[in-house]
Amino acid sequence: MPCPFDAKPRWERRKDARPQELLEAALDLFVERGYAATRLEDVARRAGVSKGTLYLYYENKEDLFKAVVRGNIVPAIGAAETSVAEFDGHSADLLRHLIHSWWQRVGATKASGIIKLVTAEAGNFPELATFYQDEVINRGTRAMTTMLERGVARGEFRPIDINLMTQVLVAPMLMLITWKHSVGPCPRAELEPLAFLDTFLDVALHGLLPTGAGATQAAGAGAASVHAG
Amino acid sequence: MPCPFDAKPRWERRKDARPQELLEAALDLFVERGYAATRLEDVARRAGVSKGTLYLYYENKEDLFKAVVRGNIVPAIGAAETSVAEFDGHSADLLRHLIHSWWQRVGATKASGIIKLVTAEAGNFPELATFYQDEVINRGTRAMTTMLERGVARGEFRPIDINLMTQVLVAPMLMLITWKHSVGPCPRAELEPLAFLDTFLDVALHGLLPTGAGATQAAGAGAASVHAG
């Protein structure tokens, strides 16, 4: 319960909330329609303010766009780093966990729209691309790399080329995002994300696990066999 | 007063060459700026003609874009279909061939920019999305599916879930494109495409080939081992 002496009049608290409300409205619309097709008037209306007010908080459309990206992507990285640092079991299960929880926290949510948005529009905003590279790609890649190194070090993975394999493992995630936000909505282009990820994991573990150790054997709950069909 | 001998005609008759010149200019600009951000006047100017001339050859922006896709992407799909229909050897080699020649004809060229553009903007241009779905995605998917069916039928692949595996195999191609056109241009984000593809192929073949048949054994020339580092 907040101290009543700190209470501010309604309009003033409102003032502080404005940028966040605008950011959320912008997030929704950018994800829904893309950058060029999003009209600032619609953003303002959805945030419950007038068009002019938007310009009190953001210099222009590009500035708003950058703010949306900055505010919505970075926080999603920490959990993966924590998992890798603290995980206890077999590295194959860690890999499965990373992929699955990435899907839960990012892929299946609105945040995925931001990632697609960045890949789509980063080319027109170099500054944004740099920011994204530093704060998202590099950190995410490092978590994946660490996981692979852990697996090799513990003898749970074969001694593969770690950098390349990292990117191989990132591929299906980017793929799912792209699919979901571009061709997915079209008829006849259905893709079951979890089945797709499990199929991929099964394939990948065939390549990662030492010869003789079947992919399915090493897996805990939730591993789908490619033999099913 | 300009020398009269230097006088140039207001324009030059080049009917036969025009469409190709316009197509190339359009490809450049679409890749560089995206669909919505490309102005037809700029396309015309880059092709050395006036705005009106463009409309002598293409009905409208959409028509021009379709022509770009037909000229730069569709032929590669046709080649893949032919390969699948006529290939003679082991299905693993057919898979490698499809992936590698796709990279040569599309991924490594400017045409890849069109694919990225479609994934980025298709949502805002439904008619383009439908066109692309029909002419590129469906045909490409079908070729990949046929290749897998061939492998299973000939006993060269395990009896996997073909639809899911098709999408798994498409993933790295989409991934490379996305990488190349969004984060790729940034420093420290280098990705060696061929090595990436070979790594992926090796992993995938581990999952596809019947147990006991090592991925590397079945491959012809060009197969990279995941052990290489």
Next chain:
Amino acid sequence: MPCPFDAKPRWERRKDARPQELLEAALDLFVERGYAATRLEDVARRAGVSKGTLYLYYENKEDLFKAVVRGNIVPAIGAAETSVAEFDGHSADLLRHLIHSWWQRVGATKASGIIKLVTAEAGNFPELATFYQDEVINRGTRAMTTMLERGVARGEFRPIDINLMTQVLVAPMLMLITWKHSVGPCPRAELEPLAFLDTFLDVALHGLLPTGAGATQAAGAGAASVHAG
């Protein structure tokens, strides 16, 4: 350097007055140049605003035109309907009243130019034609028909073919409009509208009134005799 006290704002806030100002400018220009030849920029400029402002009040050219019709023609139709519904005297006088007040409210005003415009250009703008048919022609025709039915029912008119007679009665109004806006402006083509209408009415009533009842006898004030001249 201009006197700072003379400085005018880039624009003036006149939200309430704008629609009417735009409507008047549009009426002038539509009448003067026709529908297709009227440029919205000119309408805006004549109303003292910029092109974009026009679109704050009217969705597009067609919408603007409809508003002009609604503001200048439709009310006259409504008045005729009211007259027919509430009129008390002899039906011949109702007919005279309809014709005369139509002339006062439409024929003699700028609004007549809109009617001419519709007859001239409706063929090229089907949506406008439909709108006009519904809002003006059908309602106007119905009012005239009702008036005739009233006359016949009360024994004031002979039992004529009502649909044909309705069109006969519409003819001179259309005629006057056509005359006024095409050949009328030319020298030596003068036509005194009221005299023309009275002549027509006299002729028409000869055909409408029961035999034995002279046209002039049945008329109240304002009836002109064809014998005069």
Next chain:
Amino acid sequence: MPCPFDAKPRWERRKDARPQELLEAALDLFVERGYAATRLEDVARRAGVSKGTLYLYYENKEDLFKAVVRGNIVPAIGAAETSVAEFDGHSADLLRHLIHSWWQRVGATKASGIIKLVTAEAGNFPELATFYQDEVINRGTRAMTTMLERGVARGEFRPIDINLMTQVLVAPMLMLITWKHSVGPCPRAELEPLAFLDTFLDVALHGLLPTGAGATQAAGAGAASVHAG
């Protein structure tokens, strides 16, 4: 049979025919679509020549338009003048003859489209309006006036105001043209031209014939009674 020595090579005769072919194509399209909506390229194509060729014969669009009017309207006036000069019977029958043959020769044919066109677009072509006034309106009006004078002089018509009555008599013709080319094509706006004209004639003759002489009695074959219902 033409003298064989006069025979010209095909292309040269073709050359002479070109203007007429273009005129006919232009007539069709102007009537069908109106002035502004008719594209010169379509006119040229319908005449079987190229766009450039059209400009060899007509300076520009307006020039072509004038030529169409000159070639298609003026000839239709002479017949009426001749009828008035040579008619032998009752003036009421002459009136009926003028109206009916006007309908046959003009109203029911493509030429009516030209009249509508002129009334619709004359305002934008003052020079054309003058020409039309002199060659069509004045001559047509004079014929009608002469007919009325004849009727009055012979005691077949009452001593009406001839100028006004002339215009009353022109009204239904203009009305039919306007109807046919603007609202007529719309559903629910059917108008039977001949019935309309006969209804009008019956009404008019009620006003024209001396008291005591019923309209139908004086009429020859083809007079419709307004009593029919």
Next chain:
DNA sequence: GATGAATGAGCCTTCATTCAT
């Protein structure tokens, strides 16, 4: 701070007109 009326540059598309061949 907040508003929203007003602006005007910009884009796609059309078509009368020109002119090298």
Next chain:
DNA sequence: GATGAATGAAGGCTCATTCAT
């Protein structure tokens, strides 16, 4: 004479941005 490729000025409409209130 004939052609038709090429031009470029419009015109309808949109929307990011400004600014008087």
